[in-house]
Amino acid sequence: MKRSDGLQGTLDLLILKTLERGPQHGFGITLHVQDASEGLLRVEEGSLYPALHRLEREKLIQGEWRTTPNGRKARFYALTAAGKRRLAEAESNWGALSRGVQKVLRFA
Amino acid sequence: MRILDWLRRRRTREAEWRDEIQAHLEMRQEWNRAAGLAPDEARLEARRQFGSPLRAAEAIRAVYIRPWLDSLLQDLKYAVRGFRKSPAFSLVAVLTIAIGIGTSTAVFSVIDPLLFRRLPYPRDDRLVSLGYFGPVDSNEFNVVSSYLDWQRQQKPFVSLTSMRPAAECDWLSGESPQRLSCYNVEADFLATFGLTPAAGRDFTAADDRPGAPDVALISYRLWQRAFGADPGAMGRTVTIDDRPVRIVGVLPKSFEMPQLGDTDLLLPERLDASRPRSQNSSSFLRTFGRLRDGVSIEQARAQMLPLFEDSLNRDVPAELRSEARLVVRSLRDRQIHEVKLASWLLLGAVLGLLLAACANVANLLLARAAARQREMAMRAAIGAGRGRLVRQTLTESLLLGLAGGIAGCAAGWGLLRAFRHLAVEIMPRFGQARVDLRVLLFSLAASVAAAVLFGIVPALERPRAETLIAAGTARPRRTFFRKFLVSAQVAISLILLAGASLLLRSLFKLESQPMGFQPEHLTTATLTLPQRHYPSAAARTAFYNEIEERLQRIPGAGSFALSDSIPPRGAMGRPYSNMRIQGHPPLAANGGLVLFRWVTTGYFEAMRIPIVAGRAFREDERASGESPLVLSASLAHRMFGAENPIGRFVDLSSDGHWCPVVGVAADSKNNGLAVPPSPEYYRLRMKNVAPFPRDLVAIFRTSLDRATLERWVRRECQSVDPALPVTVSTMDERLDRYRDQPRFVAWLVTLFAALSLLLASIGLFGVLSFLIARETREIGIRMAIGARPADIAWAVQKSAATWTAIGVAIGLAGSFLLARAIRGLLFEVSPNDPLSLAVAVVVMVAVAALAALIPSWRASHVDPAIALRQE
Numbered sequence: 002m003k004r005s006d007g008l009q010g011t012l013d014l015l016i017l018k019t020l021e022r023g024p025q026h027g028f029g030i031t032l033h034v035q036d037a038s039e040g041l042l043r044v045e046e047g048s049l050y051p052a053l054h055r056l057e058r059e060k061l062i063q064g065e066w067r068t069t070p071n072g073r074k075a076r077f078y079a080l081t082a083a084g085k086r087r088l089a090e091a092e093s094n095w096g097a098l099s100r101g102v103q104k105v106l107r108f109a
Numbered sequence: 110m111r112i113l114d115w116l117r118r119r120r121t122r123e124a125e126w127r128d129e130i131q132a133h134l135e136m137r138q139e140w141n142r143a144a145g146l147a148p149d150e151a152r153l154e155a156r157r158q159f160g161s162p163l164r165a166a167e168a169i170r171a172v173y174i175r176p177w178l179d180s181l182l183q184d185l186k187y188a189v190r191g192f193r194k195s196p197a198f199s200l201v202a203v204l205t206i207a208i209g210i211g212t213s214t215a216v217f218s219v220i221d222p223l224l225f226r227r228l229p230y231p232r233d234d235r236l237v238s239l240g241y242f243g244p245v246d247s248n249e250f251n252v253v254s255s256y257l258d259w260q261r262q263q264k265p266f267v268s269l270t271s272m273r274p275a276a277e278c279d280w281l282s283g284e285s286p287q288r289l290s291c292y293n294v295e296a297d298f299l300a301t302f303g304l305t306p307a308a309g310r311d312f313t314a315a316d317d318r319p320g321a322p323d324v325a326l327i328s329y330r331l332w333q334r335a336f337g338a339d340p341g342a343m344g345r346t347v348t349i350d351d352r353p354v355r356i357v358g359v360l361p362k363s364f365e366m367p368q369l370g371d372t373d374l375l376l377p378e379r380l381d382a383s384r385p386r387s388q389n390s391s392s393f394l395r396t397f398g399r400l401r402d403g404v405s406i407e408q409a410r411a412q413m414l415p416l417f418e419d420s421l422n423r424d425v426p427a428e429l430r431s432e433a434r435l436v437v438r439s440l441r442d443r444q445i446h447e448v449k450l451a452s453w454l455l456l457g458a459v460l461g462l463l464l465a466a467c468a469n470v471a472n473l474l475l476a477r478a479a480a481r482q483r484e485m486a487m488r489a490a491i492g493a494g495r496g497r498l499v500r501q502t503l504t505e506s507l508l509l510g511l512a513g514g515i516a517g518c519a520a521g522w523g524l525l526r527a528f529r530h531l532a533v534e535i536m537p538r539f540g541q542a543r544v545d546l547r548v549l550l551f552s553l554a555a556s557v558a559a560a561v562l563f564g565i566v567p568a569l570e571r572p573r574a575e576t577l578i579a580a581g582t583a584r585p586r587r588t589f590f591r592k593f594l595v596s597a598q599v600a601i602s603l604i605l606l607a608g609a610s611l612l613l614r615s616l617f618k619l620e621s622q623p624m625g626f627q628p629e630h631l632t633t634a635t636l637t638l639p640q641r642h643y644p645s646a647a648a649r650t651a652f653y654n655e656i657e658e659r660l661q662r663i664p665g666a667g668s669f670a671l672s673d674s675i676p677p678r679g680a681m682g683r684p685y686s687n688m689r690i691q692g693h694p695p696l697a698a699n700g701g702l703v704l705f706r707w708v709t710t711g712y713f714e715a716m717r718i719p720i721v722a723g724r725a726f727r728e729d730e731r732a733s734g735e736s737p738l739v740l741s742a743s744l745a746h747r748m749f750g751a752e753n754p755i756g757r758f759v760d761l762s763s764d765g766h767w768c769p770v771v772g773v774a775a776d777s778k779n780n781g782l783a784v785p786p787s788p789e790y791y792r793l794r795m796k797n798v799a800p801f802p803r804d805l806v807a808i809f810r811t812s813l814d815r816a817t818l819e820r821w822v823r824r825e826c827q828s829v830d831p832a833l834p835v836t837v838s839t840m841d842e843r844l845d846r847y848r849d850q851p852r853f854v855a856w857l858v859t860l861f862a863a864l865s866l867l868l869a870s871i872g873l874f875g876v877l878s879f880l881i882a883r884e885t886r887e888i889g890i891r892m893a894i895g896a897r898p899a900d901i902a903w904a905v906q907k908s909a910a911t912w913t914a915i916g917v918a919i920g921l922a923g924s925f926l927l928a929r930a931i932r933g934l935l936f937e938v939s940p941n942d943p944l945s946l947a948v949a950v951v952v953m954v955a956v957a958a959l960a961a962l963i964p965s966w967r968a969s970h971v972d973p974a975i976a977l978r979q980e
Contacts, residue, residue, distance in 0.1 A: 027129065028136040046137075047160035050130060051168035058172060071139075075132045076125075 012052050014095055015044065017080065017088040020062060026075040027053060053078055061087050126169050130162045180497070184504040191505065198477060199509070201871075202470050206513020206559060207520050208864055209466030213555055214521025216459040216857070218548045219528065220452040222538040223445045226547070229363045230440075231303035235267075235400045237409065238367070238443035241421075242436040243429065244682075244701050248368070248443065249436040250274075251396040254389035255420035257382050259396075262416055265409035266398035270294070270301040272367075273378055274393055277637060279832065280374070281348035288637075288834040289331070291349075291374035292366065298375070299326075299360075301399050302367065308332070309343040309358030316357075317377040323354040326375040329362040349374070367397050369444050369537050390424035397440065410437040428686035432701065448536050450933050451854045457927075458605055458861045463559060465601045465865045468594045469872050470509065471563035475591050476879050478502075478567040485570075499568045506564025507557065514556025518549060528853070535853040566590060591876050592912050598869035599916025599953065600923060605862035606949035607924035608931065612855035614945050615938040619851060622937070624844075625777025625786065626676055627717040630667075631840035632815055633675055634660075634807040634822045636833055652829065653805070654796065657709065659825040660807050666818070667811035670711035671794065675806045677847060679704030679779035679789060683762060690748060691758040691767060703744060704779050704789040705761075712791065713739075713774055715810045723755040723772030726793045736768040737793050744788035745773045761790075768792075782847040783936050815839055854934065866953070869916075870960035877909055877964035888968055889976025898969035905965035906958070913957040917950060924949065 019025060019033045030053075031044045056062045061084035067077045080088065134155050141151035159165070192199040227233055240249035251259075251271065260269050273293040280287045296317035305311060307329055316324050327335075327342075336342035346353050354376070366372050381389075400409055417435040425433055438446075445452065478485075485498060493501075522544045528535065636656070643649045653671070661669050674680040682702030689695060712718075713725045721742055730737050738759060745754045758767040776786040811818060819837040826833050881888070888901055928940035938945065 026132070026136075028133045028140075032140075045160070046133065046158055047165045048168065050126070050133075050165050051172050054126075054169045054172045058176075069136075073132060073136065074128070075136070076129045 010091065012044070012048070013056060014088075014091045015042070016049075016052060016056060016078075017061065017084055017091065020078055020080045020084070021088060024065075024067075024077040024079040026069070026077050028075070030078075056084070060084075123166070123170070126166050127162070130159075130165055134159055134162065180500075181504070184501050185508065187501065188505040188508050192508070195477070198473060202473050202509050203513045203516055205466045205469050205473075205868060205871075206510060206556065207516035208868070209463035209559065210514050210517025210552055210556055211520025211524060212861060212864070213459045213463050214518055214544060214548060214552045215524035215528065216455050217551050218521065218525055218544050219536060219539065219542045220456055221548065221551070222541045223448060223452050223536065224456070228440060228444075229361075229365050230367075232399075233440065235402075236302065236367070236397065236440040237400060237406060237437050238395070238397050238440055239409075239413065239435070239437040240394075240396050241417075241425070241433045243433040247447075248395075249438075251394040252390045252424050253380050253384075253392040253394060254386045255417075255424045256394050256396055257380060257389070258420050259413065259416050263398075263413065265401060265404045265412045267401050268297055268301045269396060269398040270298045271378065271380070271394045271396045272298060274395060275370075277834075278350050278374065278376075281351075289373035290371065291325075291376055292372050293376050293378040295378045295380070298378075301397065303399070304361055304364065306358035307361045308340055309356070311358060312375075312377055317379055319379045319381045319383075321377070321379070323349075323352055324357045324377065325349065325354045326358045326360055327356055328360050328364065328371070328373050330371075331373045332359045349376070367440055367443075368395060386423070406437055406439060410435060413437060426684055426687075428684050445537060448850065450931065451850065452536070454608070454931050454934065455854060455857060458608065458858050461601045461605055462861045462865050462868075463555065464562075465598050465868045467559045467563040468598045468601075469868045470513075470559075471566055472591055472594050472872050472875055474506065474563060474567040475570075475594075476875065478570050479879075482570075502568035502570075503561070503564050506560040506568070510556045510560025510564075513559075514552055517556070518544065518552050521548075521552065531849075531853060535849050588876075588880065591879075595869070595872050595876050596912045596916040596919065598865070598872045599913050599957065600920035602862065602865040602869045603917055603920025603949055603953045604923040604927055605858065605865050606952055607920075607946055608927050609855070609859040609862040610945040610948045611928055611931070611935060611938055611940070611942060612851070612858055614942065615934070615936045616848075616851050616855040618938060619782055619936045620848060622782070624676065625718060625775055628840040628844055630810055630812065631716070632809045632811060632813075632818050633838060633840060633843065634809075634819075634826075635836045635838075636805045636807070636826065638805070638833075650797065653794075655829055656805070656807075656826065659829065660809075660822065663809075663818070663821045663825065665811060665813050666809050666821070667813075668711050668715040668809070670715040670808045671709045672712055672806050672808060673707045673804055675808065675843070676716070677778035677781055677844065679787065680706055682787065685747075685788070687762050688748070689760040689763060691760070696748065702787065704787050705792060706789070707792050707794045709794050712808070715808045716777070717810070718777050719775045720772050721775050722753070723770070725772055725774075726791075730771075730793055731796045736766065737771040738768040739772040739774050739791040740770055741786070741789040741791075742773055742776050743786065744790055745770075747788055782844070851934070851936070866956055870956050873909060873913070873957055873960040874964060877905060877961055878967070880908075881905065881964050881968045885971055885976045888971045889973040892971060893973040893977065901971070902965040902969040905968045906961055909957060909961035909965075913954060917953060920953070921946070921950070 015034050016030060019030045019037075022033075025033065027046075027049050031046055031049060034042050034044050053062070053064070057064050057078070060081055062078045063081050064076050064078045066074055069075050137155040137158060138151045141154050142148060146154060228236070230236060238249060240251040241255075242249045256269075256271055263269055272295065276291055276293065277288055278291040280289045294312075296312040296314050299305065299311050306326060309326075312324065312326065315321060325347075332338055332342060336345070342356055343358065344355065346355050348354070360372075360375065364372075398409075400406070404412075414435060421430055421433060442449070489495070489498060525542060525544060528539075528542075534540070638649065638652065643652055657671055660666070660671075663669075682704045685701055685703050686696055688703065706712075708726070710726045710728045710731065713720055720739075722745070723739075726737055726739065738761075740748070740754060748754065748759070749757070754770045754773060757770050759770060760767050774791065776789075779786050779789055807822065809818060813821075815837065822837060823835055826835050892898075892901065924946060925941070928942075928946075932940045
C-alpha cells in the first residue's frame with residue numbers, strides 16, 4: 002500500500018512494532034516510543050489517534066476497552082494476524098530503505 | 110428504525126472517541142504530576158502536549174468518512190459517464206421527472222398557503238370562527254345582541270372578538286379622496302389573534318366606547334404609501350368619511366384579515382349594549398375566538414350550545430329559527446372551506462401524475478438495466494460487493510432525480526407564472542403562491558422520493574453470472590414487473606381522465622346553463638355613495654335622480670337601468686313567512702328567505718329577463734303613490750300556486766302596506782352560478798324617495814365597447830360628485846369571478862390527465878418495442894413457418910390489450926372512488942355519469958392502441974431471413 006512509505010508509514014510502523022509486545026493504549030504507545038528511542042523520537046499525540054483508527058479500519062489492529070492496572074478505563078489496541086503480516090513486510094521495507102539511504106549518504 | 114439505530118451507533122462512537130482522548134489526557138496529567146508538576150500545571154501541560162482534542166476527534170471522523178466520500182465520488186463519476194454515453198435515455202428520463210416535479214411544484218406552491226402553511230397568527234391552531242349559520246349567508250355570522258351575551262357568559266375561549274362585515278370608507282389626506290377598504294373591529298381584535306401593532310399602539314377599551322374620539326390603525330402598506338413609513342404619522346389626524354380621525358398605530362406588515370383579504374384601515378367597532386335589543390339584533394357581526402388550552406372545537410361547540418339556544422330565541426325571528434344552527438370551526442376551515450376539496454383534488458391529481466412519471470422512469474431504467482446485465486455481472490465477478498452495486502444504481506437514480514428535480518423547479522416556476530396570467534384570484538391566497546425555500550424543499554423531497562421509488566427495483570436486480578457466458582443478451586426476467594408498471598400507468602391515467610372528463614362536463618354545464626338573463630353586451634358600473642356626503646334621504650334622492658338622468662343620456666348607451674344589486678347575486682333577503690297575500694291565510698312558516706331588488710323601469714329589458722305574465726314596470730308608475738311589484742316565477746308559483754297573481758295585493762313585511770302585483774318575471778340566477786335561483790321580487794324605484802342603499806349598479810345593454818362607455822360613465826359621475834368611486838365591468842367579467850376557479854381546476858386536471866396519458870403511451874410503446882426487439886428471432890421463426898404479418902401484429906396488439914385491460918379495470922375502480930370524493934365539485938353531473946366514464950375509457954384505449962401501433966407494425970415486418978441470421 003502507498004501509505005507504508007513516507008512519514009505516515011513511519012508512524013504506522015512504530016505503532017505496529019510497539020503493539021507486537023502486547024496490547025497497549027495510546028498513551029502507552031507514546032511512552033514506549035519515547036523510551037525505546039531514548040527520547041530521540043516523540044509521537045505527536047494529536048495525530049496518534051487518527052492513525053490508530055485508520056489502522057483499525059484497515060483491520061491491522063483491534064481496539065478494545067479495558068481497565069489499566071491503575072484502575073482507569075482505556076482503549077487497548079492489539080495486533081491482528083493481518084497486522085502481524087503487515088509489520089513483517091513494513092520492517093523489511095524499512096530495513097531496505099534505511100540501508101539504501103545509509104549507502105547513499107556514505108557514498109556522498 | 111434502522112436509521113435511528115444507525116444514528117444512535119454513530120453518537121456512541123463519537124462519544125467513545127472523546128472518552129479515548131480524555132483518558133489519554135488524564136493519564137498524561139498523572140504522569141506529569143508524578144514528574145513533580147503542580148496539579149494545574151500538570152493539566153495544562155497535558156493539553157499543550159496533546160494539542161486540540163477537538164481537532165483530533167475531527168481527524169478520527171475523517172478516517173471513517175473519507176473512504177465513503179471517495180466511493181460516492183467514484184459512483185457519481187461513473188453515473189455521469191454512463192448518462193453521457195446514452196444521452197437520449199438521459200434526456201427522456203430527466204424530462205419525464207421534470208414534468209412530474211414541475212407540475213407538483215406549481216400545484217404545491219398554490220395550495221401550500223391554503224392547506225399547510227401556518228396562518229399569520231401565533232398559535233393559529235387555537236383560533237376559531239363561530240356564529241349562526243343559516244341560508245342568509247354562506248359563512249357563519251352573528252348579531253350584536255347575541256354576541257354581547259355570548260361574550261359575557263362564554264367559558265371555552267380565552268377571548269372572543271368581533272368585527273363588522275366588509276366596509277369601505279373615504280380617506281381624505283391631501284387633495285384627492287381615496288376609497289379604502291376598512292373594517293370596524295373590537296378593541297381586543299388584534300390581541301385575540303395574538304398580534305401587536307408594528308408601530309404605535311393597539312386600540313384600548315376606551316377607544317371602543319361609544320362616543321370616544323375617533324382613532325384608527327392603518328395598514329403597513331398605507332403607512333408606507335401615505336406617510337413614507339414615518340413614525341410621526343402616529344398621532345396625525347386624517348379625514349375619514351368626512352370626520353377627523355387620529356392615527357394611533359400601524360398593523361403588522363403581514364397582517365391579513367381573518368376571513369382573508371387585505372384591509373387598509375381598522376376603526377373601533379363600538380358595540381353599544383345600551384341600545385335596544387331589537388336594534389342590536391339586526392346589526393351583523395363576524396365573530397372569532399381563541400380557544401383555551403385543552404379545549405377542542407367540539408367541546409367549545411358543546412359549551413356554547415346553551416348560549417346559542419338562548420340567544421336564538423331572543424334575537425332570531427321565530428320563522429327562521431329552525432334553519433339556524435351554531436357553527437364553530439377552525440379559522441383555516443373558515444378561510445378555505447370552499448376550496449378545500451379542490452385543493453386536495455389538485456394535490457392528489459398532481460401526485461398521481463408524479464407517480465406515473467416515476468413508473469415511466471422505472472421502466473426506462475429497467476430497460477437500461479437489461480442492457481447492462483453483462484456489465485453488472487462483470488463488475489460483480491471482479492469483486493464489487495452487492496451493497497456496492499445497489500449503491501451504484503441508486504446513485505444513478507438519485508442523480509437523475511435531482512437533475513429532473515432542478516429542471517422541474519424551473520418548469521414549476523414557469524407554470525405558476527402561467528397560472529398568474531390566467532386569472533388574478535383563482536384561489537384564495539393565490540397572491541401568496543410563489544416558489545420559495547419551502548416549496549423548493551418540497552420539490553427536493555419529492556425528487557428524492559421519486560428517485561428512490563423508480564430506482565429501487567432496478568437496484569435490487571441481482572447480477573447473474575450466467576449472463577457472462579450466454580451468447581447475446583440473456584433473457585431478462587423482469588418483464589412481468591415492466592408490464593405491471595405499464596398497467597399502473599394506464600390505471601393512473603384513466604383515473605385522471607375520468608376526473609378531467611367529469612370536471613369538464615360539469616364546467617360545460619355551468620357555463621352553458623341558462624342564467625335567466627342574457628349576459629352578452631351587458632356592461633355594469635358600480636357606484637357606492639360616500640355616506641356622509643349624503644346624510645339625508647332627500648340628498649340621496651336628488652343624487653340618484655341626477656345620476657339616472659345623466660347616465661341615461663349617454664349616446665349609444667342602449668337600454669339602461671339602475672338597480673341596487675345585480676345577478677348572479679341578490680341583495681339580502683327577507684323571511685318568506687313575513688309576507689301576506691290579501692284575502693289569503695298566512696303563508697307557511699320555514700319558507701326561507703326571499704331576495705328582492707329595487708330597480709328602475711328598464712331593468713327587465715336591459716337584462717333581457719322575460720316577463721312571463723302581466724307586464725313590466727311602467728315609467729308613469731314611478732311618480733304614483735302605488736308600490737307595484739313584479740314577482741319571480743318561482744316566488745309566484747310558491748305563493749299563488751296555479752292561481753293568477755296579477756292584480757292581487759301582497760304585504761311584503763306584515764306592515765299593512767299592500768302592493769299590487771303587476772307582473773311575473775322568469776327566474777334568473779341570484780345565488781351564484783352553482784345554486785338554483787332563490788325566489789325573488791322586484792320593486793320599482795320611485796322618483797321621489799330613495800330607498801336604495803349606498804350601493805348602486807348602473808346596467809347598460811349596449812353595443813359600445815367597454816372603454817368608451819367607461820369614459821362616458823366616469824365623466825358623468827365626476828360631474829355629479831368628483832369624489833364618487835366608480836367600478837366598471839362587463840357582465841362576463843362579473844360571471845368569470847364565479848367561473849374562474851372551476852375552470853382552473855378542470856383545465857389543470859385535464860392537463861395532468863393528458864400528460865399522464867402521454868407518459869403511459871410512451872411506457873407502453875417502450876415495453877412493446879423492447880419485447881419485440883428481444884423476440885425478433887422467435888417472430889422470424891414463426892413467420893418462416895407460415896404466420897402472416899397480420900397474425901404477428903394481432904399478437905402484439907393482444908398483449909398490449911391485456912396490460913391495458915388490467916390497467917383499465919384498476920383505473921375504473923379508482924375512478925369511481927375519485928368521482929365520489931369530488932362529488933362536491935360537480936355541477937349537475939352525477940359522480941357515476943356514464944358518459945364521462947365512457948369517454949375516459951375510450952380515450953385511454955384509443956391512445957393505448959395507437960401507442961401499440963408502431964411496435965406491432967414493426968413486428969409484422971420482421972424479415973425472417975435477417976431475424977434468423979441474427980446471433
